[in-house]
Amino acid sequence: MTDLTIGIDIGGTNTKYGIVDRGGNVFHQGNIPTTDFEDFQDYFDSMADALREAIHFLPKDTKVVGIGVGAANGNYYTGNIERATNLKWKGVLPLAKMFTDEFAIPTILTNDANAAAVGEMIYGNAKGMKDFIVITLGTGLGSGLVSNGALINGKHGIAGELGHTSVNPAGRYCNCGKRGCLETYVSATGIRRTVYKLLADHLEPSELRGVSFDNLNTKMITEAAHRGDIVAKAAYEYTGRILGMKLAESVVHTDPEAIFLFGGLTMAGDLIFKPTIRHMEENLMPLFRGKVKILPSALSNQAAPILGASSLVWDHLDRKMKEVAY
Amino acid sequence: MTDLTIGIDIGGTNTKYGIVDRGGNVFHQGNIPTTDFEDFQDYFDSMADALREAIHFLPKDTKVVGIGVGAANGNYYTGNIERATNLKWKGVLPLAKMFTDEFAIPTILTNDANAAAVGEMIYGNAKGMKDFIVITLGTGLGSGLVSNGALINGKHGIAGELGHTSVNPAGRYCNCGKRGCLETYVSATGIRRTVYKLLADHLEPSELRGVSFDNLNTKMITEAAHRGDIVAKAAYEYTGRILGMKLAESVVHTDPEAIFLFGGLTMAGDLIFKPTIRHMEENLMPLFRGKVKILPSALSNQAAPILGASSLVWDHLDRKMKEVAY
Numbered sequence: 001m002t003d004l005t006i007g008i009d010i011g012g013t014n015t016k017y018g019i020v021d022r023g024g025n026v027f028h029q030g031n032i033p034t035t036d037f038e039d040f041q042d043y044f045d046s047m048a049d050a051l052r053e054a055i056h057f058l059p060k061d062t063k064v065v066g067i068g069v070g071a072a073n074g075n076y077y078t079g080n081i082e083r084a085t086n087l088k089w090k091g092v093l094p095l096a097k098m099f100t101d102e103f104a105i106p107t108i109l110t111n112d113a114n115a116a117a118v119g120e121m122i123y124g125n126a127k128g129m130k131d132f133i134v135i136t137l138g139t140g141l142g143s144g145l146v147s148n149g150a151l152i153n154g155k156h157g158i159a160g161e162l163g164h165t166s167v168n169p170a171g172r173y174c175n176c177g178k179r180g181c182l183e184t185y186v187s188a189t190g191i192r193r194t195v196y197k198l199l200a201d202h203l204e205p206s207e208l209r210g211v212s213f214d215n216l217n218t219k220m221i222t223e224a225a226h227r228g229d230i231v232a233k234a235a236y237e238y239t240g241r242i243l244g245m246k247l248a249e250s251v252v253h254t255d256p257e258a259i260f261l262f263g264g265l266t267m268a269g270d271l272i273f274k275p276t277i278r279h280m281e282e283n284l285m286p287l288f289r290g291k292v293k294i295l296p297s298a299l300s301n302q303a304a305p306i307l308g309a310s311s312l313v314w315d316h317l318d319r320k321m322k323e324v325a326y
Numbered sequence: 327m328t329d330l331t332i333g334i335d336i337g338g339t340n341t342k343y344g345i346v347d348r349g350g351n352v353f354h355q356g357n358i359p360t361t362d363f364e365d366f367q368d369y370f371d372s373m374a375d376a377l378r379e380a381i382h383f384l385p386k387d388t389k390v391v392g393i394g395v396g397a398a399n400g401n402y403y404t405g406n407i408e409r410a411t412n413l414k415w416k417g418v419l420p421l422a423k424m425f426t427d428e429f430a431i432p433t434i435l436t437n438d439a440n441a442a443a444v445g446e447m448i449y450g451n452a453k454g455m456k457d458f459i460v461i462t463l464g465t466g467l468g469s470g471l472v473s474n475g476a477l478i479n480g481k482h483g484i485a486g487e488l489g490h491t492s493v494n495p496a497g498r499y500c501n502c503g504k505r506g507c508l509e510t511y512v513s514a515t516g517i518r519r520t521v522y523k524l525l526a527d528h529l530e531p532s533e534l535r536g537v538s539f540d541n542l543n544t545k546m547i548t549e550a551a552h553r554g555d556i557v558a559k560a561a562y563e564y565t566g567r568i569l570g571m572k573l574a575e576s577v578v579h580t581d582p583e584a585i586f587l588f589g590g591l592t593m594a595g596d597l598i599f600k601p602t603i604r605h606m607e608e609n610l611m612p613l614f615r616g617k618v619k620i621l622p623s624a625l626s627n628q629a630a631p632i633l634g635a636s637s638l639v640w641d642h643l644d645r646k647m648k649e650v651a652y
Contacts, residue, residue: 073613129481145580155617159580159581160581161613169571169609178611245495252486253478254480255479255480255483256480283504285507288482
C-alpha cells in the first residue's frame with residue numbers, strides 16, 4: 001500500500017490541487033479558479049467534489065493519509081484562514097476542520113509561504129538544512145522561516161509575514177491597510193507598480209509605454225528587459241535593491257544558511273538575483289557578509305505549490321513518529 | 327550535593343560573574359573591569375584566579391557543574407567571541423575552550439542577549455513561553471529570539487543581531503561599520519546621541535545643556551525627564567518611536583507572545599514603554615495588532631546578567647537529558 005497526500009494551494013486567482021507520494025511523484029493534478037466563487041461554501045463544495053472524483057480514480061494499492069493546505073493567512077494552530085487580504089471571502093474560514101469532517105483524514109493548513117518552506121525542506125534545495133528562509137514572490141510577498149530544523153509558526157500561528165515589513169512608512173498603499181510594505185515593491189504586483197512609476201518619472205522610451213497597467217505582467221517585463229528595455233531593466237534593479245536591503249534585516253534576525261526565492265519574478269534569473277545579492281551584502285552587518293546564500297527554489301515548476309502543501313502532511317507525520325518514539 | 331553553575335557576563339565596561347543554583351540563588355558574586363586589560367590572556371588569567379578563589383570558598387556539599395558565558399558576539403557553536411565591536415580584543419577569542427581546559431567542566435558561551443533570553447525563560451517572566459524576544463538595552467542593543475521553545479542560534483551561531491537592522495541607511499555611524507543601525511538610536515549611547523541632536527536642533531531650555539557628552543548618562547536623562555525637562559522627555563519619546571517602529575518588523579518575522587525589554591533604559595518606565603508600545607501597534611501589520619505584549623524583564627536587578635549566563639548551563643543540561651531519554 002502506497003501512502004499518498006493531497007496538496008492544495010489556495011492562491012488569490014487559482015486553487016491548485018494534486019495527489020502525490022512521499023517521493024514527490026504527482027498522481028493527479030487539477031485546478032479551480034478561486035475567484036469564480038462568491039460564497040466560500042460553494043467554493044468548498046466544488047473542491048470536495050473534485051477531490052472525491054480524483055480519489056476515486058487512484059490506483060487500488062494507494063491510500064490517502066492526509067490533506068495539506070497552503071493559503072494566504074492560513075493559521076497552522078487553528079486550521080483557519082483568517083482575514084486573508086488576497087481572498088474575497090472575509091472573516092475566519094475553518095477550512096482544515098471542514099476537510100477533516102468531509103474526508104475523515106488529518107488536514108494540516110498553513111500560510112502558503114510556510115508550505116513552500118516545508119516543501120523546500122522535504123523535496124527541494126533545503127534538504128538537510130536547519131536554518132533557512134523561503135521568499136515567495138507572487139501577487140504578494142510571502143515568507144517561511146525555518147530555525148533549528150522547524151518552521152517558525154509563532155505564538156499565534158502567523159509568523160513569517162516579511163511582505164509587511166516597512167520600506168517606506170509614507171510609501172505605496174498596501175492591501176493590509178498600511179503603507180510602504182515590502183510586498184508593494186517586491187512582488188508581481190510590486191514590479192508592475194515600479195514600471196509605472198518609472199514610466200511616469202522618466203523620459204526614456206520603452207516598449208512598456210504601449211501596455212496598460214491591467215495588461216502588464218511579469219513575463220512581459222522580463223522579456224522587455226532581456227531585449228534591453230531600459231525601463232524594464234531599471235525596474236528589476238530597483239526591485240532587487242529593495243529586496244536585498246530588507247533581506248539584510250531578516251538575516252540578522254535568524255542567521256539563515258540560505259534564502260530561497262520562489263515564484264514568477266525569479267524566472268528573470270540574474271535580473272533579479274544579482275541586484276538582490278549585491279544590495280543584501282552591502283546592507284548586511286559586516287559579521288554576516290559572505291555567509292548567506294541567495295538561491296532559486298528547487299520547486300520552481302508547475303507542481304511546486306502542490307508539493308509544498310502536501311509536504312505539510314509528511315512533516316506532520318514525521319514529527320508524530322518522533323513523539324511516539326520519545 | 328547541590329549542583330551550581332558559574333555565570334559570567336562580559337560587558338564592554340565590566341565583567342560580572344557569580345555562582346548560582348538552579349533556583350537562582352546567588353552563592354557568590356564578583357566583578358572585574360573589562361577595560362583594565364589590554365591583553366586578552368591577562369584578562370582570562372585574572373578571571374580564572376577570581377573563579378578559583380570563589381570555588382574554594384563554596385560550601386562543601388556543592389559542586390560546580392558548568393560555566394555559562396554571555397558576551398557580545400559570542401558564538402554558541404564555536405564557543406568563540408568573534409570580532410566583538412564593543413571589546414578592545416580583536417579577532418577570534420576561544421573563550422569556552424579556555425575555560426573548559428582550565429576547570430574541566432562544560433562551558434556554554436553565547437551572545438549576551440541570547441543569554442538574557444534563556445535567563446528570562448529559566449528564571450524570569452518568560453517561564454512557560456515558547457515564542458518571545460528579549461531586547462537588551464545597554465551600551466548597544468542586543469536581542470535573543472526564542473521560537474518553538476528554543477533559542478534561535480542560526481546557521482553560524484550569530485542570530486539575533488536586531489541592533490543592526492536599519493533605521494536610516496544615511497544615519498548615525500555605528501561601531502559595526504554601517505550607518506543608521508537601530509542601536510545607534512536605541513541604547514544608552516543612542517539616547518545620549520539623541521539628546522545632543524535635540525539640543526543642537528532646538529532652542530528649548532534644558533538642564534542637560536550644562537552636561538558634557540562624556541558625562542551624560544541614562545540616569546541623568548531619566549531624572550531630568552521626570553522633572554519635566556522637555557528635551558529629556560522628547561529624547562525618550564523619540565527612542566520609543568524608533569524602537570516601536572522596528573519591533574513591528576521583528577514581530578512579523580517570528581510572531582512572539584511577548585517582547586521583554588531589559589537594561590538601564592527600561593528603568594525609565596512609562597517614558598520608554600508607552601511610546602514603544604504605541605508606535606509598535608501603529609506600525610504593525612493589522613493582523614498582529616493587540617496580540618504582542620511589551621513587558622519589562624523580570625531579571626532587571628544586579629544579578630540578572632549572571633543569572634542569564636548561568637541559565638545557559640541549565641538549559642544545556644535539560645536538553646542533554648531529553649536527548650538521552652530519546
